[in-house]
Amino acid sequence: MAELRWRSDIGPAEVAKLSVGSMDNNVYLLAVGDEALLIDGSNEADAILSELGARTLRTIVQTHTHGDHIQALPDLAAKTQPRVLVHPSDAGRMPVEHTMLNDGETVSIGGIDLEVRHTPGHTPGSICLILEADGRTHLFSGDTLFPGGPGGTFGDAEAFKTIMASLDEKLFVLPDDTHVYPGHGDDTSIGTERPHVEEWRARGW
Numbered sequence: 001m002a003e004l005r006w007r008s009d010i011g012p013a014e015v016a017k018l019s020v021g022s023m024d025n026n027v028y029l030l031a032v033g034d035e036a037l038l039i040d041g042s043n044e045a046d047a048i049l050s051e052l053g054a055r056t057l058r059t060i061v062q063t064h065t066h067g068d069h070i071q072a073l074p075d076l077a078a079k080t081q082p083r084v085l086v087h088p089s090d091a092g093r094m095p096v097e098h099t100m101l102n103d104g105e106t107v108s109i110g111g112i113d114l115e116v117r118h119t120p121g122h123t124p125g126s127i128c129l130i131l132e133a134d135g136r137t138h139l140f141s142g143d144t145l146f147p148g149g150p151g152g153t154f155g156d157a158e159a160f161k162t163i164m165a166s167l168d169e170k171l172f173v174l175p176d177d178t179h180v181y182p183g184h185g186d187d188t189s190i191g192t193e194r195p196h197v198e199e200w201r202a203r204g205w
Contacts, residue, residue, distance in 0.1 A: 002047030011133025013112055016051050017181065020044040023068045024184050028140055030131075031055050032110025038076070039129060039140050040183065041084075042068060045075035052080075061107055061114075062086040063142025063183060064123040065093040087118060090125025101127065117170045119144040121163020122151035128171065137178040139190070145171055145180060147188040149200050157204070164201055172197065 005017040005026070016029045021043030028039040029051050036052055037059045057080040062069065065086060070093070077084060077096040085101040086094055101107070103118035107129070115130040122143045129140040143151035150167055153159035176191030 002044045004051070010131060010138055011112060012110065013131075013133070017187075018044075018047060018051060020047060021068060021071065025068055026181065026183055026185070028181060030109060030112075032112060035110045037061065037107070037109040037114075038082075039063065040069050040142070041071075041073035041076050043071045045072040045079070048072060048076065049079065056080070057082045058109060059107060060084045061101065061127075061129060062090070062094070062098075063128065063140070063144075064126040065090040066123065066143070067093075069143075069183065070095055087125035087127050089120065090123050103127075114140075119163070119166035119170050121153060121159055121166050126151070126166075130174070137174055139171065139174060139178050139180045141171070141180050141182045143183040145188075145193065146182045146184065147186055147193070148196070149205065151183075153205065160204060164197075167197065 003019045005019055007016045013030045013032050018027050025042035027042050030037045034055050035058050036055045039061050040063055041060050060082050073096045084096055084098040086098050088100045105116045107114045117128045119126050119128050126144050128144055131138040150163045153163055172194055174190050178190040180188045
């Protein structure tokens with residue numbers, strides 16, 4: 001059963017965090033005026049549409065395409081007809097028409113910009129999104145970074161090296177006060193997680 005975890009203003013955007021589905025997936029709905037952007041069409045399309053209200057869903061950005069992150073896409077696409085964006089390396093699992101999204105590109109909604117960072121490891125096409133607002137950095141980390149460690153790499157040593165490189169090169173270059181909004185579970189910050197990186201590297205997951 002879907003649950004609203006929080007709703008907050010981040011710069012000009014009203015952002016809602018919903019937990020959906022049996023795997024406690026977080027989806028994030030960013031609204032500016034009557035336009036909205038969704039991060040991950042994970043599950044429970046009706047709950048997402050209820051939070052959307054009368055606004056127009058312009059864009060859905062997929063942080064990656066594991067099955068628990070794409071279950072609501074067919075319903076959402078049929079009912080709202082947004083553009084759906086995904087990194088090319090994950091595009092093969094998409095259940096709806098989509099457009100490719102690459103590292104360094106910008107996704108815009110209602111005058112705000114989110115920077116795309118390609119962070120492979122959990123999947124080859126995993127991405128994170130960065131929003132700069134109110135003098136702070138906000139990171140939507142998908143399944144790349146969680147409180148307590150990186151996203152799972154399922155015993156694949158090379159994938160683990162890849163995700164750690166993604167953390168080193170793409171995420172832990174961000175300021176300590178960066179807010180982190182992951183694809184499952186509680187929020188965290190870069191400063192909270194940074195001291196533990198070598199522990200994660202040593203344990204191998």
